[in-house]
Amino acid sequence: MGSSLKKLFCVPDEFFDPAYDFDFTHMSKSNSDSDCKRGNEPYERPYGWKRFALKVRDKYPDGNAWLGTDGWRNHSDPGEWPVSYHGxxxxxxxxxxxxxxxxxxxxxWGRGIYSTPDIDVADSFSTTVKPIKNGKTYSVIIQNRVNPKNRKIIEDMDYWLIPIPDGTSAEKEKEIVESSIRPYGLLIKEDKEYFFSKILAR
Structure with missing residues (x-):
């Protein structure tokens, strides 16, 4: 990952794909963001976060259409899945x-996998971590693609649920999860608000 942030995780390099990393840390929303789509649905880019790409290309038997094409774009590609976040x-x-x-x-709302298209909602579920060496505090979010055919939208809470009934076998559960929600990015952000709230509380 080429960063000291990697030391936060005990995950081998083989799980990451650095060619697709992207640093949104010092970027902010622009007028063009209102037109940004993934899976023909609004895509909220993770501004303020650093994304470490996960190695997912050619990982699933149905190909790579769910990811869309590479590069910076506003449009959605055929077969692409919308983006969600999981704090x-x-x-x-x-x-x-x-x-x-x-x-x-x-x-x-039931048993299953929960995520949200709103990164601020996801951030509220993120648990902060403070490495010993640099003393900074970080938040962690997983960026996903979600199969729109398999989700339940909980509009009042801005959640997306992949329902998995009680009694589902382990094999079937694995099949549902992998065909419904696929993590493709690890997002890390220095949590300055958390840091300053601790300073003010002293």
Missing amino acids: TSVQRAEGIIKTRYKVGGGKM
């Missing part, structure tokens, strides 16, 4: 990257 912890991010999403039990 998490370093430890859980490691597990997602190395294997896949594990099913959680949402009490209100």
Whole structure:
């Protein structure tokens, strides 16, 4: 990954694809962002975050159309899936990257995998981590593509749910998850608001 941020994770280099890394840290929204689409749906670029690309090309049996074409673009490509975000912890991010999403039990909306198209919503679920060496605090989010055919939209909360019923076998669960939600980026951000709130609380 070519960065000290890599040391936050116990994930081998073989899981990453540095050619597709992108640093949104010092970028901000522009007027053209309102027209940005992925999967024919609005795409909120992860401004303020650094993205480390995961190695996903040719990983799945149905090809790469779900990712769309490479490069900076506003339009959506045929067969492309929309983007979602999942706020998490370093430890859980490691597990997602190395294997896949594990099913959680949402009490209100049901069992399955939850994510959101709103990166600020995802950030509210991100667990901060503070490495010993540099003393800075970071937040972690997983960037995904979601199969629109397999999701349930919870509009009031701006969540997307991949439903997985109770009693689903491990094999079937794996099949549903991998055909419905695919992580393709690890997002890391220095959490300055968290840092300053700690300073003011002293």
